[in-house]
Amino acid sequence: MKLLRLILVCEVVLALGAGVKAQPRDCDREIKSALLRRYQLDSNWYQVEILSSQLKSTVLESADSLTVRPISQKEPIGLFTLIASITRSGQITEKGQISVRISKFAEVLVTTDNLRLYEELSPDKLALKRMDITSLLEQPVQSFSAIAGYRLKRNIGKDQVLTSGAVEPVPDIDVGGEVAIVCASGLFSVSTAGQAMQKGYLGEQIRVKNRASNKVVLATVVDRRTVSIQP
Numbered sequence: 001m002k003l004l005r006l007i008l009v010c011e012v013v014l015a016l017g018a019g020v021k022a023q024p025r026d027c028d029r030e031i032k033s034a035l036l037r038r039y040q041l042d043s044n045w046y047q048v049e050i051l052s053s054q055l056k057s058t059v060l061e062s063a064d065s066l067t068v069r070p071i072s073q074k075e076p077i078g079l080f081t082l083i084a085s086i087t088r089s090g091q092i093t094e095k096g097q098i099s100v101r102i103s104k105f106a107e108v109l110v111t112t113d114n115l116r117l118y119e120e121l122s123p124d125k126l127a128l129k130r131m132d133i134t135s136l137l138e139q140p141v142q143s144f145s146a147i148a149g150y151r152l153k154r155n156i157g158k159d160q161v162l163t164s165g166a167v168e169p170v171p172d173i174d175v176g177g178e179v180a181i182v183c184a185s186g187l188f189s190v191s192t193a194g195q196a197m198q199k200g201y202l203g204e205q206i207r208v209k210n211r212a213s214n215k216v217v218l219a220t221v222v223d224r225r226t227v228s229i230q231p
Contacts (some may be wrong), residue, residue: 025063026058026060027057028050031066034068038068048100048102050099051101053096053097055094062088064087064090066085078102080101081099083097084098102134103134105133106130109128109142109162110129111159121167137165149170153165172202173225173227174196176195178195179208181219184228194227202223207219
């Protein structure tokens with residue numbers, strides 16, 4: 001009876017061992033992992049897709065390692081080409097060119113409606129979403145605090161990623177704004193009505209039209225309603 005029980009236990013152990021057999025090492029999977037490791041890319045934010053491979057191996061049986069080497073100094077994003085090498089017993093047994101597509105994702109601000117030129121930005125007009133930013137030519141905006149006091153420099157459609165090149169600080173004085181042109185010298189100060197010919201920020205010089213003479217002068221922005229000129 002004891003011998004029978006021992007035999008049954010051995011059969012169970014062998015069956016369990018067969019069930020936990022090591023998974024075969026997939027070549028494409030290891031290429032992706034090697035690429036992410038080489039460039040220290042977070043797999044939560046980067047996605048690698050194998051487009052073509054000259055390697056004959058699909059499963060890395062008895063391989064010591066698989067390494068990848070880029071063929072250019074290009075940033076690892078978008079279409080990317082590299083050389084993969086398979087080593088067995090300390091010798092490179094296979095080498096081939098690999099083409100991949102590397103997609104980059106990020107949590108960024110996305111418009112919730114169509115927004116127009118010079119529209120001031122606020123959290124109710126935007127949403128924070130995970131988006132593919134691989135093809136963006138400008139840096140995406142990733143926080144609401146980064147756009148406080150900003151407005152749009154161009155029209156943007158709904159569900160578009162907000163980028164740094166699409167926004168600007170709201171100017172202290174805008175084009176066409178009514179201003180007081182002040183000229184001060186010692187104890188005396190003269191003021192006249194003017195119109196801003198260009199936008200400007202505190203401390204900047206802008207062109208302003210003197211309404212009395214219709215002459216355009218260069219003046220310094222003092223505040224949202226005042227510019228000053230030298231006597």
